């Protein structure tokens with residue numbers, strides 16, 4: 436059986452969040468169940484109304500027929516006998532998924548996961564970055580402050596969520612790194628692994644002056660390696676590298692333009708002015724620096740230590 440199809444079913448059951456009746460699974464999905472006994476467990480649901488096994492269209496009430504067998508009273512077809520196996524439901528063992536994701540992201544598994552709200556859990560911290568799993572991004576957003584509860588010193592939070600919800604549109608400036616469950620993880624046998632963005636796996640010698648040693652920056656802050664890019668690093672001017680160094684040294688905290696100016700000794704009004712004429716460094720600046728224009732504050736989330 437294809438591991439890809441198994442992972443797709445796990446993700447589908449996670450997104451649904453409730454037990455799914457066997458008859459609602461496709462033939463090929465049902466065929467995956469024997470290989471997924473640790474992840475997907477039979478569950479009981481109160482099935483009063485089921486889709487008619489004959490026409491598949493109308494729904495009908497389930498009752499015991501005169502012969503003692505189950506039948507569905509379809510409004511179109513009348514009583515149709517139902518295979519009790521079809522009424523079995525299956526649900527994802529959420530704890531299984533949490534354990535696998537924690538292992539995939541090297542999250543210390545002491546303490547396990549904690550529920551933040553319905554359909555959202557704090558899985559723990561990967562390095563210094565809190566990791567949240569949710570099947571309901573809108574809810575995460577509605578309940579203001581939910582993410583701030585796990586955020587460390589205004590740093591970024593990694594949020595794992597179904598791909599469809601992320602592609603439906605999520606705030607990109609909210610200090611959140613979005614990880615699409617279906618795409619960024621893979622199931623092989625018993626192991627779920629994290630697919631790091633291309634380029635991240637490149638290992639460099641520590642004494643290579645071009646190596647990223649301050650987060651995405653080289654030792655002199657002249658080279659920037661953007662996440663998820665396999666391209667050569669972006670080369671910055673000396674002035675630009677000074678801005679990055681200053682923001683890096685502020686450790687991800689909000690600072691005013693004036694603080695950056697004082698640190699770099701350059702007299703530009705706004706840090707971005709030094710980048711405007713250089714498309715690639717400007718792209719790096721925009722990817723790494725969070726600007727609060729109203730308050731005139733700047734911070735670089737990747738600098739949180």
Ligand SMILES: [Zn+2]
Pocket residue numbers: 487488489490491492493509510511512513515
């Ligand atoms: Zn029918």
